Amino acid sequence: xxxxxxxxxxIISMAFLFCGFAxxxxxxxxxxSTSPENLxxxxxxxxxxxxxxxxxxxxxxxxxxISNRYxxxxxKLHEKFRGKADFWLVYPDAGESASRIRTHDEQxxxxxxxxxxxHRELVKxxxxxxxxxxxxxxxxGKLVYHGRIDDWYEDFGRxxxxxxxxELDNAIRTxxxxxxxxxxxxxxxxxxxxxxx
Amino acid sequence: xxxxxxxxxxAGFLAVTIVFSSFVAVSFAERKPNSQQxxxxxxxxxxxxxxxxxxxxxxxxxxxxxPFPLITYGDVKSHARQIADVTSRHLMPPWLPSQDGLRLxxxxxxxxxxxxxxxxxxxxxxxxxxxxxxxxxxxxxxxWQLGTPDLVLKAAAAFDVPASGNDVYWNFIxxxxxxxxxxxxxxxxxxxxxxxxxxxxxxxxxTQSARRQExxxxxxxxxxxxxxESESFDPDGHFLFWKxxxxxxxxxxxxxxxxxxxxxxxxxxxxxxxxxxxxIQPSIGVYFTDQPATKFPVLLQLDNxxxxxxxxxxxxxxxxxxxxxPEDVQLLAIYPHAHYLCRDMLALARFPDGAEKTLIHIxxxxxxxxxxxxxxxxELLPHGTTIVMRYRYDNSSDNISNPSNPPQRVRAGNxxxxxxxxxxxxxxxxxxxxxxxxxxMILQEALARHxxxxxxxxxxxxxxxxxxxxxxGATREAVQQYQSALALRAGDAAVENALGGALLAWHQIPExxxxxxxxxxxxxxxxxxxxNLGIAQAxxxxxxAAAQELTTAVxxxxxxxxxxxxxxxxxxxxxxxxxxxxxxxxxxxxxPGNALAKENLEALRGAAPQR
Numbered sequence: 001x002x003x004x005x006x007x008x009x010x011i012i013s014m015a016f017l018f019c020g021f022a023x024x025x026x027x028x029x030x031x032x033s034t035s036p037e038n039l040x041x042x043x044x045x046x047x048x049x050x051x052x053x054x055x056x057x058x059x060x061x062x063x064x065x066i067s068n069r070y071x072x073x074x075x076k077l078h079e080k081f082r083g084k085a086d087f088w089l090v091y092p093d094a095g096e097s098a099s100r101i102r103t104h105d106e107q108x109x110x111x112x113x114x115x116x117x118x119h120r121e122l123v124k125x126x127x128x129x130x131x132x133x134x135x136x137x138x139x140x141g142k143l144v145y146h147g148r149i150d151d152w153y154e155d156f157g158r159x160x161x162x163x164x165x166x167e168l169d170n171a172i173r174t175x176x177x178x179x180x181x182x183x184x185x186x187x188x189x190x191x192x193x194x195x196x197x
Numbered sequence: 198x199x200x201x202x203x204x205x206x207x208a209g210f211l212a213v214t215i216v217f218s219s220f221v222a223v224s225f226a227e228r229k230p231n232s233q234q235x236x237x238x239x240x241x242x243x244x245x246x247x248x249x250x251x252x253x254x255x256x257x258x259x260x261x262x263x264p265f266p267l268i269t270y271g272d273v274k275s276h277a278r279q280i281a282d283v284t285s286r287h288l289m290p291p292w293l294p295s296q297d298g299l300r301l302x303x304x305x306x307x308x309x310x311x312x313x314x315x316x317x318x319x320x321x322x323x324x325x326x327x328x329x330x331x332x333x334x335x336x337x338x339x340x341w342q343l344g345t346p347d348l349v350l351k352a353a354a355a356f357d358v359p360a361s362g363n364d365v366y367w368n369f370i371x372x373x374x375x376x377x378x379x380x381x382x383x384x385x386x387x388x389x390x391x392x393x394x395x396x397x398x399x400x401x402x403x404t405q406s407a408r409r410q411e412x413x414x415x416x417x418x419x420x421x422x423x424x425x426e427s428e429s430f431d432p433d434g435h436f437l438f439w440k441x442x443x444x445x446x447x448x449x450x451x452x453x454x455x456x457x458x459x460x461x462x463x464x465x466x467x468x469x470x471x472x473x474x475x476x477i478q479p480s481i482g483v484y485f486t487d488q489p490a491t492k493f494p495v496l497l498q499l500d501n502x503x504x505x506x507x508x509x510x511x512x513x514x515x516x517x518x519x520x521x522x523p524e525d526v527q528l529l530a531i532y533p534h535a536h537y538l539c540r541d542m543l544a545l546a547r548f549p550d551g552a553e554k555t556l557i558h559i560x561x562x563x564x565x566x567x568x569x570x571x572x573x574x575x576e577l578l579p580h581g582t583t584i585v586m587r588y589r590y591d592n593s594s595d596n597i598s599n600p601s602n603p604p605q606r607v608r609a610g611n612x613x614x615x616x617x618x619x620x621x622x623x624x625x626x627x628x629x630x631x632x633x634x635x636x637x638m639i640l641q642e643a644l645a646r647h648x649x650x651x652x653x654x655x656x657x658x659x660x661x662x663x664x665x666x667x668x669x670g671a672t673r674e675a676v677q678q679y680q681s682a683l684a685l686r687a688g689d690a691a692v693e694n695a696l697g698g699a700l701l702a703w704h705q706i707p708e709x710x711x712x713x714x715x716x717x718x719x720x721x722x723x724x725x726x727x728x729n730l731g732i733a734q735a736x737x738x739x740x741x742a743a744a745q746e747l748t749t750a751v752x753x754x755x756x757x758x759x760x761x762x763x764x765x766x767x768x769x770x771x772x773x774x775x776x777x778x779x780x781x782x783x784x785x786x787x788x789p790g791n792a793l794a795k796e797n798l799e800a801l802r803g804a805a806p807q808r
Binding site: 063064065071073095107108109157159161162194195196 | 274275283363392472537563566
């Protein structure tokens with residue numbers, strides 16, 4: 001029933017989505033091991049699904065308080081750019097199970113699809129170091145911005161009453177317009193991805 | 198007929214009170230190695246765990262406010278770089294005072310050696326080390342930390358914390374259903390979801406005065422700072438607080454807190470939205486003791502709010518205050534308080550010989566980590582010592598905590614965008630053989646006069662000074678001070694009532710009636726005003742008016758024996774004997790020992806024997 005038996009990497013991910021992972025026991029371990037997964041354990045390539053679209057990755061963690069306090073902001077940005085840019089929540093902690101993430105996303109009213117990036121493929125591609133941190137890729141799949149969402153937090157426990165900059169919003173708009181993003185990086189405040197397993 | 202004199206002491210005390218919290222004892226042995234003692238290989242089991250158990254785990258364990266647990270090797274390893282970063286910059290553990298002040302209980306300042314251990318642990322590869330060297334992990338009890346409370350009170354209604362937005366300050370009122378006065382040795386506060394509650398402060402409201410701010414009974418009300426009224430000189434001498442990770446304080450013998458029937462407990466909670474909509478419904482556990490209070494600490498408030506007028510953009514604005522103690526005191530605890538613009542706080546003592554000693558110094562103030570700081574040992578501050586408060590404020594846009602962007606001119610006030618410059622000291626006055634007055638009153642009177650010197654427009658200071666003067670019989674000066682308070686807040690029901698009461702005590706009856714009428718008009722449900730007006734009218738011989746006011750008083754507070762007794766007396770004067778007997782008997786039902794009711798009933802029986 002599944003005619004594609006190990007073609008090229010990106011395409012096989014799509015095939016898995018269609019056929020179901022368990023049905024393909026002959027898939028080489030190396031392919032399984034580096035791809036981000038959705039919450040059903042299926043490999044997903046966030047760049048393949050919407051070719052030619054701007055992709056926004058938001059690195060988050062269920063137990064990071066700053067990451068959680070950003071949930072309403074992230075939801076608003078998602079709503080603002082719905083239909084224009086593809087948003088993904090990326091969970092880089094291998095220790096966070098799919099069911100824990102699912103519960104978390106329900107509690108925080110996220111309708112953005114979630115990925116478990118347990119092998120840090122997306123972390124590396126985005127140069128992400130912190131949760132929460134955002135990465136914006138233009139329609140050609142090129143990283144045009146990575147860093148904080150805005151300047152609400154200056155440090156742990158030190159936040160402004162309201163942010164005075166909107167780096168992520170700006171980066172998405174310029175990426176949609178096909179213009180260069182300035183700045184292309186701004187340090188985020190939150191939990192260290194390098195501490196994770 | 199006899200009428201009681203003013204039974205409700207019309208003088209009230211107003212206190213602006215704030216958001217307290219504190220640190221308490223933790224049971225792990227301190228280990229503060231200096232840099233020479235750093236081992237060649239740092240391991241979790243031997244070197245890191247003792248620090249984490251002592252300084253981090255009380256908040257960072259399941260069910261507590263810390264967002265993730267820090268107990269096991271795996272827990273700590275998964276935040277290792279973050280811990281090394283936040284400890285190196287003294288962001289964690291949260292401890293505001295620098296090391297140049299008095300020695301404080303539970304000082305959680307990490308030494309340079311301890312901080313270096315975290316750095317080296319990472320450099321060495323976050324090793325677990327030999328598990329045999331690991332101390333037993335601290336055990337934490339869920340539920341009531343002090344055992345089953347004698348009384349548990351739950352907030353009548355939950356408060357919904359929004360998913361996003363700025364910090365929220367909400368007040369819950371707990372009605373304490375006591376039948377008789379009790380002494381309290383501890384109060385344990387369960388604020389609800391601890392991740393949302395930054396800290397909370399509990400106040401005793403002896404006159405249910407805060408209930409007026411509730412839209413409906415039990416609903417609670419918003420507000421960062423509270424003002425509560427008291428009918429007698431009964432200043433709060435305790436800091437009742439909650440902050441994450443701190444077990445409740447058990448008051449030492451003799452320092453118990455008195456709780457009377459009808460008292461409310463107010464919980465002022467500082468809440469922080471978590472990213473999802475949540476609701477909290479705090480509860481408190483009260484632990485009684487049979488040991489009555491024998492020592493009466495006082496909370497002294499130094500402030501200079503009048504000097505708080507910070508130009509927009511000013512990054513180094515100084516506010517200071519100096520108060521000279523009129524008697525010897527033992528300093529027990531310090532609570533510095535300001536809002537978001539304050540940067541640096543210094544409190545020092547200048548002794549009579551001119552020598553100075555730093556009491557507390559906070560070089561980087563953070564409202565979020567405010568606390569009550571208890572002294573490791575009481576500090577004697579002799580009579581003539583001057584307490585000096587120096588606070589510096591940064592109202593520039595470089596201060597990221599600045600609630601206004603761009604910065605605005607900021608003055609003193611209760612809102613988060615306003616500022617405060619307060620230094621609270623918990624002191625135990627040392628009674629002097631030379632002065633028979635309550636040593637607390639000597640302190641508070643000196644302080645009220647000091648506040649008025651600082652700021653002639655200080656309403657609370659005039660009001661409280663008046664109340665104290667009235668209590669010690671200086672009625673004429675009390676009236677002047679009430680008049681000053683009234684000039685600052687024209688038509689204020691509490692002041693009108695207090696001034697009316699003072700004039701009544703001074704036998705200035707027409708003036709008393711005018712002010713009491715103003716009080717009852719300003720606040721028609723004000724029992725004290727109607728009661729006192731009833732007494733004033735009776736004193737003036739206007740018994741129909743007296744009966745009318747006292748009828749209103751009885752309706753407002755049906756369980757008040759004094760109101761019933763006086764209403765009975767008024768009806769007796771009007772010749773309405775049956776009504777008189779009815780109300781006098783009610784007074785005796787409410788209070789079988791009510792002398793006025795007994796006396797008047799006997800007088801009635803003498804005049805008109807029972808049929």
